[in-house]
Amino acid sequence: MTDRVAVIDHSALVELVGLLHAEGYVVVGPTLRENAIVLAELDDGDDLVSGWGVDTEAGRYRVVRRADDAVFAHSAGPQSWKSFLHxxxxxxxxxxxxxxxxxxxxEPEPSRRMAFLGVRPCDLVAIGVLDRVLAGGRYPDPGYTARRDGVLVIVANCTEPGATCFCVSMGGGPRAPAGFDLALTERVDDAGHRFLVEVGSAAGEELLAALPHRAATDADLRVADDDLADAAEHMGRAMPEVDLRALLVDSRESPHWAEVASRCLACGNCTMVCPTCFCTTTEEVTDLTGEHGERWQRWSSCFDLDFSYLHGGEVRTSRQSRYRQWMTHKLSTWYDQFGSSGCVGCGRCIVWCPVGIDITEEAASLTALASREVGT
Amino acid sequence: MAERSTPTLAVWKFTSCDGCQLTLLDCEEDLLALTGQVEIRHFLEASSRADPGPYDVSLVEGSITTAEQERLIRQVREWSRVLVTIGACATAGGVQALRNFADVEEFRSVVYATPSYVDTLATSTPIAAHVRVDYELRGCPIDRRQLVAVLSAFLAGREPDLPDDSVCTECKRRGNTCVMVADGTPCLGPVTHAGCGALCPTYRRGCYGCFGPVRAPNTRSLIRQLRVCGMGDAELDRVFHTFNAAAPGFASARGETDEPSQ
Incomplete structure (x- = not known):
């Protein structure tokens, strides 16, 4: 019997990647590629990013060299786990x-199981949202379930949330309460570079047992608790403390949509980076001989004019109607459709909007306008 | 099943650099496959054979810059069941449409030793300004895969897939990291029509808009961000005035660059 909570060092984390490979997993984790920390298939544990953080703001992302070798001291990057599941x-x-x-x-679905190493708590919530959307209904998407089934989840709790993070105000937080095989909380200090490991499943327990580790002390637990409580206090952003679901419905005719549309490029970046946006379209491909044909599915975006094309024309031709559709679906009508919010507070749409449109600021503006209306 | 007669293809050049026709010649094994499926009856870039129409498909490269071309394009339209324009010259007037914003008489007198030899209209205009166009392939030059896809769709009797998305959607689908957000590199991707597969950003360069504008591009907002990325007035003026200078979505950006930065 292994400990349910243990401590491993950096070399054991590197070893973990090899261990997962030996068990036949495709291991996906954060790695430095050009100017970003991206999620990619890891060849070995040394591919894991180390010693890099990120500086994020609306429409801005920069990798920053750190003084330490921290592996998970960065917030959401340019893609999410959606890229691997969907x-x-x-x-x-x-x-x-x-x-x-x-x-x-x-098309045969991939048979190799994936291990996700370094899943942020917000992204774990997002995977849960995708599960409900793509696998939860009467007609589960077989492409999604084939990838999703058997995914081993190793969470990296967030000790250093970014300036664009707001998971706490979306009901989440920097610590994943459940839904993982292992959860890591990183700490670098005078006592060394180490990871508190919480076991969440039998598979996780077996992995931990195969790694050099020591039992966690009360002090280890306390330090992790404090770090994560501190992180919860340091979210760079927050949604207004109102009923967002009602706010968006009530703001249908708000003059604010025209203001957002003056900035919005309708380029679709927010939907592409969103860990829960799931829309796709299909394309038919034939070769010149016509003997061989293929049907492909590709991500689509409600910001594309084509997206709302019904016979004869598009329904949402203005940018304001498209931004309103996206934000209203994300924060409000998603509840009607799937029983939860579509937003997990990862902040990607803020960072990767080329002109820095900030969903928390837009929600605040809508709130201010709505309360003014009530006041008159 | 009744024997289907071999479809006929014609390729036409108006005012252009021939680069888009070369893209067809660059199709290599696809070109061989194509010649097995269609009869190429007119393609002077490849062969001196020039058989008369009608043609099932005409690929039209280049813009209209002479009175003679104005006449010829009407004939080509009459001879062609399906007319596909290929490249920025044919779809937007090309880089030569910069003349639309200047005085052609002045150019003629300054540039040419014997100006009287030059027979030209005051403007360079896209094919669609003269005749009905069935499909447009954007780009300078066009994307080879898009060309093959359109011809394959025609041969299969279905609509080609030519999405009117931004370059950003292709860039994100490729898994690229945004050059504007992560590197601070000015990029026209958000207002530029998809089709190239986000070629430049894939090599960490900003898009320079050679596929022309998406429908209703918000250039005013992008220009503010291009300024943040360090573009000055002269660069802003230039960046929208290259291969698609006369495309309405980019031509209107000229007035927007005058706006003081905020």
Whole structure:
């Protein structure tokens, strides 16, 4: 029997990647690529980012060299786990007519299990949202479930939230309460570089048992508790403390949408980086001979004009109607459809908007306008 | 099944650099496959054979800059069942449409030794300003995969997939990190029509808009951010006035660059 809470050092974390590979997992984790900390398949534990943090603001992201070797001291990067569970492009089927008859081959789904190393608590909530959307209904998406089933989740609790983080005001927090196989809380101080490890499953327990570790002391637990409580107090952003679901419905005719539209580029970046935006479209591909055909699914965005095309034309032609649709769905009608908010407070849409449109600021503006209306 | 007659193809050049026609020649094995599926009846860049129409498909490169071209494009339209414009010259007037913002007589007198030899209109205009166009392939030059995809769709009798998204959607689908947000590199991707597969940002360069504007681009907002990224008045004026200078979505940006930075 291993400890439910233990401590490992940096070398054991590197070893963990090898251990997962040995068990046949594709290991995905944070790695430094060009000017960003991205999620990518790791060849070995040394691929994990180390000693880099990030400086985020609305429309701005910079990697910053740290004085220590911290692995998880950065906030949400340019992509989310959606890229691995619900890929940007996916072949659905192939057709062939070369021997005269039409044959249709469904695309085989990947069989290798993935291990997600360094899942942020906000992103864990986001995966739960995707689970409800893509796997929870009457017709689960087989492409999603094939990837999602058997994913091993290793959480990295957040000790250094970014200037654009607001998970706490979306009902989450820097500590994942459950839903993981292992959860790590990193600490670098005079006593060394180490990770408090919480076990969340039998698979996690086996992994921990195979790694050099020591039992966590009360002091270890207290330090992690304090760090995470402190992180919760240091969210760079917050949503206004109102009923967002009602606010967005009541703001349908708000003059603020036109103001946002003066800044919004309708480029779709917010939807692409959002860990819960799931919309797709399909494209048909044929070769020049016409004998071989393929059907692909690709991410789509409610900011594209084509997105609302019904026969004869688009429904949401103005930028303001498209921004309103996105924000209202995310914060309000998502409840009607899927029983939760579509926003987890990761802040990606703020950071990766080329002109820095900030969903928390827009919500605050809508709140201010709504209360003024009530006052008159 | 009744034997289908081989579709015929014609390729036309108006005022242009030939680069988009070269893109067709660069299709290599796809070009071989294409010649097995269509009869190329007119393609002077590739062959001196020039058979008369009608044609099932015409690919039209270049803009209209002479009175003779104004006449010819009407004929090409009449001869062609489907007309596809290829490249920024044909879809927006090309870089030569910079003349639309200046005095052609002055150019003619300053640039050419014998100005009387030059027969030209005062403007360079896209093909769609003269005749009905069925599909437009943007870019300077066009994207080879898009060209093959459009021809494949035609041969299969279906609509081609030419989404009117921004370059950003292609960039994000490729898993690129945004050059503007992460590097501070000015990029026209957010207001530029997709189709290139986000080629430049994939190599950490900013998009320079060679596919022209998306429908209703918010250039005014992007210009504010381009200033934040360090672009000055002269660069801003230039960046929207290259291959798609006369495309309405970019042409209107000229007035917006005068706005003082905030």
């Amino acid at each position: 890929p940007a492009r996916r072949r659905l089927l192939s057709t062939d007519t070369s021997d005269g008859d039409l044959t249709v081959e469904p």
